[in-house]
Amino acid sequence: MYFESLDALLNMAGHGPYVWSCYGLFVALLGINIWHARSQNLKALKQAKALVRRNQ
Template sequence: MYFESVGELWRMAGHGPYVWSCYGLFMVLLAVNVLHARSERLSALKQAKAFIRRNRN
């Protein structure tokens, strides 16, 4: 293993706060993106169903 301890892994020779904050921000943005896509999909499905109901006759 490259790092001798978990503490060294966390610190990464002084670059740890930058590296781990980037990973954290990436995970948050990924979660927001997934949740937004799901809500947009549900909204589109509702609109499509409403359109079909209106134009059925």
């Protein structure tokens, strides 16, 4: 195993806070991106359904 202990994995020779904050920011931004895409998709579907209802 690369790290000798869990503490060594989290600390990463003093670079741990930077590394883990970057991972956290990446996961947060990925989640926001997925949430935004889904909400835009639902909004577009609602608009398309309303348009179809108006044209019938």
